[in-house]
Amino acid sequence: MPEWAYAVASDAGLTPRALFAVLQARLWAQRRIVFCSCAAAFVAGLVQPSGYAAPVFLCSLLGIASALAQSPGIHPHLDRGEQSAPLFGRELARAKALVPCLAAALAALIYAGAQLLRGAPDVPLTLLVAIAAVIAATLTALCATIRSGTARVFYIILAANTSAAAYALVVAGRSLLAELAFCGVVAFFALRQYGEALARYDPI
Amino acid sequence: MPLLRMRNATFASGTTFVGPVSLELSQGEHTALHCGGAQEAAIVALLATGIVKASSGCVLIDDYDPHVQSVHCKRIAGLVPHEPFLLDESEFDRYVAYRAALWGIELRRAQTHAALLRRRLSGMHESFAYPLIATLIGMPRLIVLDRPQPAYAPLIFGVVGRRGVLSTHTDASAARAFCPSGPTQLQATQA
Numbered sequence: 397m398p399e400w401a402y403a404v405a406s407d408a409g410l411t412p413r414a415l416f417a418v419l420q421a422r423l424w425a426q427r428r429i430v431f432c433s434c435a436a437a438f439v440a441g442l443v444q445p446s447g448y449a450a451p452v453f454l455c456s457l458l459g460i461a462s463a464l465a466q467s468p469g470i471h472p473h474l475d476r477g478e479q480s481a482p483l484f485g486r487e488l489a490r491a492k493a494l495v496p497c498l499a500a501a502l503a504a505l506i507y508a509g510a511q512l513l514r515g516a517p518d519v520p521l522t523l524l525v526a527i528a529a530v531i532a533a534t535l536t537a538l539c540a541t542i543r544s545g546t547a548r549v550f551y552i553i554l555a556a557n558t559s560a561a562a563y564a565l566v567v568a569g570r571s572l573l574a575e576l577a578f579c580g581v582v583a584f585f586a587l588r589q590y591g592e593a594l595a596r597y598d599p600i
Numbered sequence: 601m602p603l604l605r606m607r608n609a610t611f612a613s614g615t616t617f618v619g620p621v622s623l624e625l626s627q628g629e630h631t632a633l634h635c636g637g638a639q640e641a642a643i644v645a646l647l648a649t650g651i652v653k654a655s656s657g658c659v660l661i662d663d664y665d666p667h668v669q670s671v672h673c674k675r676i677a678g679l680v681p682h683e684p685f686l687l688d689e690s691e692f693d694r695y696v697a698y699r700a701a702l703w704g705i706e707l708r709r710a711q712t713h714a715a716l717l718r719r720r721l722s723g724m725h726e727s728f729a730y731p732l733i734a735t736l737i738g739m740p741r742l743i744v745l746d747r748p749q750p751a752y753a754p755l756i757f758g759v760v761g762r763r764g765v766l767s768t769h770t771d772a773s774a775a776r777a778f779c780p781s782g783p784t785q786l787q788a789t790q791a
Contacts, residue, residue: 417701424694473685473695477734479651481702482674598652600613600643 410487418478418491419498425471426462430499433458437503441510446517448567451507451526456559459500459534460552466492467541468599475599485595492594493538493587500530525572528579529562535586542590542597558582601663602626603676603742603764604648608657611643618643620657623766627741630757630765632779634772638747641768642682645746648766649677661742675703678740682747684727685734692730696737703738710737720759724752732756742766750777 423430437455444450468475478488508523516522533555540551558579565575602624610619618640625631635641646652647659650666650673659666661673687695693711700710714733721729728749735743736759743760745767756778757765769775 411701411704413701414704417698421694421698472681472683473687474698476679476681476731477695477699477702480649480674480679480735482671482704483702484671598613599646600611600616600652 410483410491414481414483415491415494418488419494421474422466422471422492422495423499425474426465426495426499429462429465430502433462433499433503434506437507438510441507442514444511446511446522448522448525448563451504451511451522452529452559452563452566455500455504455507455526455530456533456556458503459496459530460537460555462496462499463534463537463555464541464552466496466538479599485597486591489587489591489594493535493590496534496538497531500534501527504530521572525562525566525575528576529559532562532579532582532586533559535583535590538590539586539593542593602660603629603662604766605660605663606648606654606657607659609647609654609659610656611647611652612655616643618647619654621647622657625742625764625766627764628762630767630779632767632769632775634775635768635770638682638770641747641770645679645681645744645766645768648742648744649679650674651679675738676740677742677744678735678738680731680735680743680745680748683731684725685730686727687730689726692726695730695734699734699737705737705739713737717759721755724755728752732759736760744768745778747774748778750774753777 437458440450440454478492481488504523504526507526508519511519511522536558537552537555540548540555543551562575562579565578566572604623604625606621606623608620608622610617616639621633621644623631623633633641633644635644643652647654650659650661650670653667662676664672664676666673696710696714697707700707714737717733717736718729721732740763742764743766745756745765747769748756748767750773765778767775767778769778
């Protein structure tokens with residue numbers, strides 16, 4: 397191994413600066429989607445009666461849309477930069493996963509803000525339930541972005557079912573802890589799966 | 601020690617098959633590959649930078665294997681894609697900051713380097729100059745150009761300095777512009 401390589405090896409990895417750069421670049425490139433998501437969440441928060449259905453399903457849908465906006469080819473200059481950057485697949489996966497999760501969590505937060513404005517009860521609890529479901533659904537949908545055909549459809553359906561299962565646990569099962577645990581486990585495995593797939597991904 | 605070594609490197613995925621490609625490129629050398637088609641040229645360029653992994657054969661970038669040490673390979677080899685960047689000036693400044701962060705380069709140094717390169721590439725259209733500048737600010741030792749414009753060959757060689765340069769082409773005259781001693785003809789691609 398050449399001596400030069402040791403200097404490279406020591407600074408290899410995802411620094412907070414690189415993480416923030418990916419986040420900032422992708423959020424800026426998708427600012428219209430983020431703005432529309434937030435606007436939709438605000439309007440829904442103002443007109444919807446209190447309950448878990450609207451925040452969980454609407455914000456999950458917005459999260460799935462934000463996740464699919466990370467698909468290769470939509471912003472080719474960012475794709476090429478990330479593919480050729482000296483980062484491991486799992487590191488890049490973490491950075492890219494943060495983008496739709498943040499956009500969807502922001503939509504959930506704005507929905508909760510709108511609910512607060514109209515004086516709805518249990519807003520913090522609704523926000524907690526919604527954010528957990530949204531993050532799990534968004535991370536599952538991310539796995540669809542680097543797949544095509546049936547596999548892509550499968551992951552999108554899986555993402556929709558994730559939010560449905562989270563809703564069922566909290567409403568029918570009346571267990572907030574079970575919903576949080578379910579969403580945590582799904583999010584962990586979805587992010588892991590996305591990282592593994594991104595590491596093996598060939599942009600052909 | 602060669603900067604890039606490809607030995608019977610092939611890429612196969614579905615109906616796509618490229619190769620075998622064999623070449624050696626050292627620091628300061630320029631090699632042009634004449635490929636059979638645009639997709640083949642793009643895949644060879646991606647193979648040479650370690651972004652795409654060879655299905656069979658061997659690709660070594662400064663003796664690092666992209667299958668195992670992809671991060672090291674990406675530090676050494678920089679890809680200049682064929683597709684022009686459709687960015688305006690303000691967006692490009694933001695893009696330089698983004699690339700500098702991904703490569704762990706001090707922002708001010710990257711901005712100064714980009715400004716210098718823009719002056720030296722003033723005769724080149726921004727859409728083609730931006731990808732080259734974005735690659736060069738990462739300080740790669742090997743530059744891989746995917747189907748570059750032959751008209752810009754003198755300008756490109758003016759800024760790459762002592763780096764090794766591999767370019768892929770679909771046109772023989774374009775390949776000659778990047779390697780006057782004669783481009784290497786890639787073997788026929790099997791379907």
